[in-house]
Amino acid sequence: MALIEWKSHYSVGVDAVDHEHRELIDLINQLHENLLAGSPDLMVTAFLGEIFRAISAHFALEERFMREHGYDQFAEHKQAHEQLLDEIRDIMDGYEADPEGTSQQLSDRLDAWFTLHFRTHDARLHHRLGTHDH
């Protein structure tokens, strides 16, 4: 089962950006599948680390793009990114206390965060400035 499903309300209304967000979600799901295929206890920490890295890489790209264009809401947007990364760190820290709940917690957090962030910050950014290069 996918950790997180693409939903139509994730769309920011710019095809190239939606495509990138789908790729990010596919990558997260792929990492989750790898986790399920292996021995979970040994791999969860590595899995969470990989998710963290994939999401940070996407954020870093957006942040560079915003900086290059002198984007007016750079600070707020970056702060929202930091908040999700902090939440993922908290989930990583909480894993030992609640190993079973970790995947569910992560999937709920990502869904809630993507729903809000894509629709607000990312939609505004990409409608103003278009799509960044890779």
Ligand SMILES: [Fe+2]
């Ligand atoms: Fe994005």
Ligand SMILES: [Fe+2]
């Ligand atoms: Fe963003």
